[in-house]
Each structure stands twice: as structure tokens, then as C-alpha cells.
Amino acid sequence: MKTPLPQPPNTPLHDHANTLLALQALQGLTTPEGPGPSAEELAQLADGDSQLDVNRRNAIYQHLNADPALLRQWLALTEASQTPQASASTPYxxxxxxxxxxxxxxxxxxxxxxxxxxxxxxxxxxxxxxxxxxxxxxxxxxxxxxxxxxxxxxxxxxxxxxxxxxxxxxxxxxxxxxxxxxxxxxxxxxxxxxxxxxxxxxxxxxxxxxxxxxxxxxxxxxxxxxxxxxxxxxxxxxxxxxxxxxxxxxxxxxxxxxxxxxxxxxxxxxxxxxxxxxxxxxx
Amino acid sequence: MTDHTPDWASLVFDPTFLARVDKLALKRFGQPGLAEEAASFVLEGLSQNQWAACTHYSGRAKPLTYLLTLVNNLLEAFSRQRFGRPRPPEWLKREGDLWVQLWAKVCLERQLIPSVIDAYSSLREPDFIRDIIRTIKARLPWCGESQREIPADCFQCGTEDPHSPDIEDASIAQRLDEQALEVTLAHLHAVFFSADCPSDANMTNANIDPTTPRNANWQALRAQLDLTAQEHLLLKLVHQEGVKLNQVAKILAMPSYQPGRLLKALYARIAGALAACNITIDHTQLGGPDA
Incomplete structure (x- = not known):
């Protein structure tokens, strides 16, 4: 049985493969600028807060690219903060x-x-x-x-x-x-x-x-x-x-x-x- | 108490927020009993020592979003406390953090596959998640089988051993040789190291990390790519994390049409960069539908 290749929908396979190769090449490329984002800055980013300075936003993106755990944390937060309050009904x-x-x-x-x-x-x-x-x-x-x-x-x-x-x-x-x-x-x-x-x-x-x-x-x-x-x-x-x-x-x-x-x-x-x-x- | 310090107790003990914590815990752990324990752990973590966990708040973010950041951190802390620190195989780590997360949930925590897919599907493509899990299970036969023991090497409890075991079933790996993207990429990686890249001529020894063999090749491709941090993140989100394009637009605060356009331009740039380094991928080896 063939194992399907995980790839985004509507994306040609060669583009996906090229991109993965590029991402591998970019791994560990640069040292992110400035300190890592605080919990509060991550929250600001998740809220799309315009008060977050553009330079700082880019620095945070660098940290997200460099740190898988941080990226995971940010995605989880983004997902959680998108959940509408009204639909947060109890599972019990x-x-x-x-x-x-x-x-x-x-x-x-x-x-x-x-x-x-x-x-x-x-x-x-x-x-x-x-x-x-x-x-x-x-x-x-x-x-x-x-x-x-x-x-x-x-x-x-x-x-x-x-x-x-x-x-x-x-x-x-x-x-x-x-x-x-x-x-x-x-x-x-x-x-x-x-x-x-x-x-x-x-x-x-x-x-x-x-x-x-x-x-x-x-x-x-x-x-x-x-x-x-x-x-x-x-x-x-x-x-x-x-x-x-x-x-x-x-x-x-x-x-x-x-x-x-x-x-x-x-x-x-x-x-x-x-x-x-x-x-x-x-x- | 400063002016911008919210009343954490009333925010946290608000029934809607509590329900949200329960929901996040259930989504994270899949099983109601475990989720309740995790939610309890979160509430205790937030409130202990007079809400010490919230003391770094300075008023710039919305209090509720800030709390959600702490909640997610505490859920992960609970997971580490309960399941130890996972030690994923090297090949999995190379695929990206999403693979590691799915491996931990399906193989170590033994969560049910449909509930794992469901938990990820609000942000990501369900088929993308399903295919990753299928690939992991194909390579790790013990994964998710309750009657089979989880190899002890897959956990790291408190120690800081940087080496992770690369658990592999040779016959499975052999079977997947022609289809698995990971294997193909590893092969490409090797080819890439020996590629004759014209940019090498411009590289000086000072730019080369002596610890990495043929680092100049990587450097050359990197230079060709010249991605901004946002472009890099966009590619990661779509190709390694499987995030839906409409969600990517929201996450990166872009108009909904923009990620698609940006990606199209990026694919062209990446193809150009690879071509500039004389790297050609034989896509027929990848085994996909458009190969």
C-alpha cells in the first residue's frame, strides 16, 4: 500500500517538494534579532494588535521561524483566541x-x-x-x-x-x-x-x-x-x-x-x- | 495593584472562560478524564501564589488573550508532567514540529486518530493531518497500538540528553523508499551537498561553518532565496504546518487573497534559486498524483 504524501491541497507536488527543500536549507539560517517574544507579545500578535511595532513584529516572526516550540505555542494561541466566546460551551x-x-x-x-x-x-x-x-x-x-x-x-x-x-x-x-x-x-x-x-x-x-x-x-x-x-x-x-x-x-x-x-x-x-x-x- | 492589572480571579472564574479552558484541555488531550485533570492543573497554576503567573502582564495585550497564552503553556506543562518529554525520531523532527506533535499524540498519548484530526482541523487541512499520521504509523508499527509497548527511548523525563533515537523499521523504510517524501528529501539532501553550485565561487572560507560539510551550498541557496521573515513563516505555515490559506491570512493579518498570490511568487523564486544552484528534482520519484 502506498503511503500518500502529505501536501497542501491545490499545490503542485513539485512546488511542495521544492519548498520543503528550501525550508530545510533555511533551517538555522539566522539568529533572530532581539529577545524572544514574551507571552504578552505573543498575545498581541495573535490579536493582530496594530500597536506592535513593525520591526518587532518581524523580529518575532524570526523567532517563530527558528523555534518550533514557540511556533506551536503561537499557533495554539491563535486557534484558541479565534474561538468565539459564545461558542465556548462546556463539554460537560x-x-x-x-x-x-x-x-x-x-x-x-x-x-x-x-x-x-x-x-x-x-x-x-x-x-x-x-x-x-x-x-x-x-x-x-x-x-x-x-x-x-x-x-x-x-x-x-x-x-x-x-x-x-x-x-x-x-x-x-x-x-x-x-x-x-x-x-x-x-x-x-x-x-x-x-x-x-x-x-x-x-x-x-x-x-x-x-x-x-x-x-x-x-x-x-x-x-x-x-x-x-x-x-x-x-x-x-x-x-x-x-x-x-x-x-x-x-x-x-x-x-x-x-x-x-x-x-x-x-x-x-x-x-x-x-x-x-x-x-x-x-x- | 497597578491601574492596568485586571482582576484575574474574576476573569478566570468567569463561567465562559472556565468552559473555554475545559474545551482547550479536551481538545489537547482528547479524553474527558485527563482533560479535567489538565483543566484543574491550569486553574491551580494560574491562581497559585496570588496569581503570580500573571504578574508579567503590562497591559499591552488583551487580558483574555494573555490568559489563553498562559493556559496553553500550562497545558503543555501538564503534558510534560504526565507523559514526560517526548524524544521523537530524527526523521520526524526533520519534517517539522507538526509531525512531532502528531507523533506524540497518536503514538505516545494514544489519542484516537479521528479526535486528533478533529482537534487540528479548525486551523489545518484534515487530509494533510491524516496523511501525516498515516505515514508515521506506517513507519512506526507500534504507534497507537494499545497492546504494543511504547519504546522507552521515546520519552525523556527530566534529563537533557540531546540525542534522540531514530526508531525505524528497516523493512518499512525499504517499502517506503520510493514514495515517502522524507526519504526522497533525504536523498535530495545528499545530492544537494554534492551539487555544483556556481555561487560557491563567490564564497569565502569565512562564510562557511566548518562544522557543517559543504555548508557553502546551503549558503548559496539561502542567498538565492533571500526570504523575509514573513515569507519564511508563510511557507512554514502552509507546507510544514498544513494551515489553511484563509487561516494563514488571518494569522498574518493579510487580506484573504494575499497568501495565495505570495505563494505563487515564492514558488517561482524557489524554483529559480534551485535552478541557479543546478539542483533539479526528479519529481517522478516523489510518487504524487502530478508526478
């Missing part, structure tokens, strides 16, 4: 759903808070959570169209099971906290005290699920907010990684942090956790 549908869910839920609790109905926020939020969980779409369902529409098949979901899993996650996270951390959490989420007191009596469900991880993340997010650690995102990430399943944490953990952080949501995250734990105590 479940994470997307949960990220949207928690954000949407947070927004509702925020609006309740700002209208002075803080006292009822917990109960209402719990109701909203149930409603959202009830209609949680799947990757093949309404998620594909970008909207969340109730479908008959979702009505049969065992809502209490899902809520219970989320609570289990929150409890599991609380169980790992130091007394000082619990006390700090309890300042904004009084239900933590009740939940903590019940911890020993709760059966520990070790089944990993998106809901359970979500509960864990919520605790971590609130705690991180309280400690004013947003500048140290790695701390929360580390915490989450230790707590949750390795396959889910990297994405969901980061998503939860982002959701809590976006739009000063540190103020909203406690409401979410209050709602979750309050539902638990009502049962």
Missing part, C-alpha cells in the same frame, strides 16, 4: 446544568433579599430549588436548545432523593470543618448549627452524584466568601478537590466558585445554603 453537560441552576437560584434569592423579604427567603428558595430540580434537563433534553422547559419525563424524578443527596454533600463538607470554621459559617447560616448537631446521627451516603458535590461546593463557597479568600481561588479549589470526586470537582468546583463570585454573589451564597439546610431541618 451536567456541569453546565448545575452551574446554570445554582446561578439562577442565587439570582432569585438575591431578589428576595433586596426586597426586604429576607426572612422568607430560605423557604422560598427551597421551593425554587425543588422546582428547578424537578425540571432539571438532561444533555439530550431541552438543554440542547438553550432553554429550560418542563418535560413530562422529568416529573417522575425523585425530588426528595436529589435534595437529600445535595444535603448529604453539605453535611459531609461540614463534617470536615474545624469548630472555628463551623462557628464562622453559623454567623451567616444559622442552620449550620442545627445541621452540625445532627451530623453524627445522619447516615453518610458515600454515593457520588452531581447533587452531592453541589452541596459540598456550597459549603466551601460560603466559607471561602466569609474568609475573604477570593483572591486565593486555589484555596477553595484545593478544598473542593479534597472533598469531592476527582472526576467532577475540577469543573463543578470551579463553576460553583465562579457562580458564587460573579456579581458579588458572596452575599447570595449563604441564602442558598440556608435554603438547603433549612429544608433538611423541616423534614
Amino acid at each position: 453537560p451536567d456541569a453546565s446544568v448545575w452551574a446554570r441552576l445554582s446561578q439562577w437560584f442565587s439570582q432569585h434569592t438575591q431578589s428576595l433579599h433586596t426586597t426586604g423579604r429576607w426572612l422568607t427567603a430560605g423557604a422560598t428558595a427551597a421551593a425554587l430549588l425543588i422546582a428547578v430540580l424537578l425540571f432539571k434537563p438532561t444533555a439530550n433534553g431541552p438543554d440542547a436548545t438553550g432553554g429550560v422547559h418542563p418535560q413530562p419525563q422529568y416529573a417522575s424524578l425523585d425530588v426528595s432523593l436529589r435534595l437529600n443527596a445535595a444535603r448529604q454533600g453539605a453535611w459531609a463538607a461540614l463534617a470536615t470543618l474545624t469548630p472555628a470554621q463551623k462557628s464562622m459559617l453559623a454567623k451567616t447560616v444559622p442552620a449550620v448549627l442545627t445541621a452540625s448537631a445532627d451530623l453524627d446521627e445522619q447516615p453518610q451516603d458515600l454515593t457520588l452524584s452531581a447533587e452531592r458535590v453541589w452541596g459540598q461546593q456550597l459549603v466551601a463557597a460560603v466559607l471561602t466568601c466569609q474568609e475573604g479568600q477570593w483572591a486565593q481561588g486555589d484555596k477553595a479549589t484545593r478544598y473542593l478537590r479534597a472533598e469531592a470526586d476527582a472526576n467532577l470537582t475540577a469543573h463543578l468546583g470551579a463553576g460553583a466558585i465562579a457562580n458564587a463570585q460573579a456579581g458579588n454573589a458572596c452575599a447570595r451564597a449563604p441564602a442558598l445554603l440556608t435554603a438547603l439546610l433549612a429544608t433538611a431541618s423541616q423534614e
Whole structure:
């Protein structure tokens, strides 16, 4: 079997062969002028930034010709920066759903808070959570169209099971906290005290699920907010990684942090956790 | 914090950016589990020590593009950490970096060929990628076969040994003698060293690198070619990297019609330079459709 010659389309073979020979001859031809490009200069080049001086641009081209690793880096960057923001959808549908869910839920609790109905926020939020969980779409369902529409098949979901899993996650996270951390959490989420007191009596469900991880993340997010650690995102990430399943944490953990952080949501995250734990105590 | 220092935390933890990191990691590694690990590695790398990785930013580039540069670097760092530093065969290195990348992904990381082709197809011609992979697999029978062991010499973990093994199956190489471009070029290379180039007469010993045999021949061709850095890069992108012409135009900030015109002129110049050095390629030996 003949192995085809890799060549650009619509290019005569002799031109391709001549060019490859010329490129071989040019290998190591010159020492590029000036220092190698910084990460920022590569970014400027990828953006087609006209502020980049022509001479410097040519010097960078020389470096790209001379350094295969740099050329690779630049091409990867060019490709990545051409990806439209809007199409950068998550490859993990479940994470997307949960990220949207928690954000949407947070927004509702925020609006309740700002209208002075803080006292009822917990109960209402719990109701909203149930409603959202009830209609949680799947990757093949309404998620594909970008909207969340109730479908008959979702009505049969065992809502209490899902809520219970989320609570289990929150409890599991609380169980790992130091007394000082619990006390700090309890300042904004009084239900933590009740939940903590019940911890020993709760059966520990070790089944990993998106809901359970979500509960864990919520605790971590609130705690991180309280400690004013947003500048140290790695701390929360580390915490989450230790707590949750390795396959889910990297994405969901980061998503939860982002959701809590976006739009000063540190103020909203406690409401979410209050709602979750309050539902638990009502049962 | 200076005026032009962005809020890295909010940029990185923006759900859209996180999704982008996930997507890049998936594209780079092909497998969701590994991609998640890589994405996590990237986030940790970016955020550790109070976003120390971003401290060199001076405000000239767009923050998001700058972040993407760091993300790509970290993905490569993750790859080195996980798979070691690859030691490609010499013949592969001569073909260009794209061949090395594809060899690493298909042979060492054992990514699925369709997903590798897909990952490269936004910027490059899919057939170009497919043909390279086919050639590599033909020359390295163990490549991509899960039941066959990867030769240990293909990895370089932490050492700086400059010598790379030239792994070759003699019978395969023999089979490909008449078709493989690499082999043909190696042959041409040898012929070229002995070519009688008229420009030699003008060369002085001072211009010749004594470590390279018959360097004057190369010098002569180089002088004949006289390419600008941009022209050189254009040829590399099209002929070694397989980048689509419309993408080349974007990358080099040219009008879309320009790369094609430039290439046409360059082919003529290269042919002229080769002719000036009395180098003639017998294209029937290359085995292509227009040979």
C-alpha cells in the first residue's frame, strides 16, 4: 500500500517538494534579532494588535521561524483566541446544568433579599430549588436548545432523593470543618448549627452524584466568601478537590466558585445554603 | 495593584472562560478524564501564589488573550508532567514540529486518530493531518497500538540528553523508499551537498561553518532565496504546518487573497534559486498524483 504524501491541497507536488527543500536549507539560517517574544507579545500578535511595532513584529516572526516550540505555542494561541466566546460551551453537560441552576437560584434569592423579604427567603428558595430540580434537563433534553422547559419525563424524578443527596454533600463538607470554621459559617447560616448537631446521627451516603458535590461546593463557597479568600481561588479549589470526586470537582468546583463570585454573589451564597439546610431541618 | 492589572480571579472564574479552558484541555488531550485533570492543573497554576503567573502582564495585550497564552503553556506543562518529554525520531523532527506533535499524540498519548484530526482541523487541512499520521504509523508499527509497548527511548523525563533515537523499521523504510517524501528529501539532501553550485565561487572560507560539510551550498541557496521573515513563516505555515490559506491570512493579518498570490511568487523564486544552484528534482520519484 502506498503511503500518500502529505501536501497542501491545490499545490503542485513539485512546488511542495521544492519548498520543503528550501525550508530545510533555511533551517538555522539566522539568529533572530532581539529577545524572544514574551507571552504578552505573543498575545498581541495573535490579536493582530496594530500597536506592535513593525520591526518587532518581524523580529518575532524570526523567532517563530527558528523555534518550533514557540511556533506551536503561537499557533495554539491563535486557534484558541479565534474561538468565539459564545461558542465556548462546556463539554460537560451536567456541569453546565448545575452551574446554570445554582446561578439562577442565587439570582432569585438575591431578589428576595433586596426586597426586604429576607426572612422568607430560605423557604422560598427551597421551593425554587425543588422546582428547578424537578425540571432539571438532561444533555439530550431541552438543554440542547438553550432553554429550560418542563418535560413530562422529568416529573417522575425523585425530588426528595436529589435534595437529600445535595444535603448529604453539605453535611459531609461540614463534617470536615474545624469548630472555628463551623462557628464562622453559623454567623451567616444559622442552620449550620442545627445541621452540625445532627451530623453524627445522619447516615453518610458515600454515593457520588452531581447533587452531592453541589452541596459540598456550597459549603466551601460560603466559607471561602466569609474568609475573604477570593483572591486565593486555589484555596477553595484545593478544598473542593479534597472533598469531592476527582472526576467532577475540577469543573463543578470551579463553576460553583465562579457562580458564587460573579456579581458579588458572596452575599447570595449563604441564602442558598440556608435554603438547603433549612429544608433538611423541616423534614 | 497597578491601574492596568485586571482582576484575574474574576476573569478566570468567569463561567465562559472556565468552559473555554475545559474545551482547550479536551481538545489537547482528547479524553474527558485527563482533560479535567489538565483543566484543574491550569486553574491551580494560574491562581497559585496570588496569581503570580500573571504578574508579567503590562497591559499591552488583551487580558483574555494573555490568559489563553498562559493556559496553553500550562497545558503543555501538564503534558510534560504526565507523559514526560517526548524524544521523537530524527526523521520526524526533520519534517517539522507538526509531525512531532502528531507523533506524540497518536503514538505516545494514544489519542484516537479521528479526535486528533478533529482537534487540528479548525486551523489545518484534515487530509494533510491524516496523511501525516498515516505515514508515521506506517513507519512506526507500534504507534497507537494499545497492546504494543511504547519504546522507552521515546520519552525523556527530566534529563537533557540531546540525542534522540531514530526508531525505524528497516523493512518499512525499504517499502517506503520510493514514495515517502522524507526519504526522497533525504536523498535530495545528499545530492544537494554534492551539487555544483556556481555561487560557491563567490564564497569565502569565512562564510562557511566548518562544522557543517559543504555548508557553502546551503549558503548559496539561502542567498538565492533571500526570504523575509514573513515569507519564511508563510511557507512554514502552509507546507510544514498544513494551515489553511484563509487561516494563514488571518494569522498574518493579510487580506484573504494575499497568501495565495505570495505563494505563487515564492514558488517561482524557489524554483529559480534551485535552478541557479543546478539542483533539479526528479519529481517522478516523489510518487504524487502530478508526478
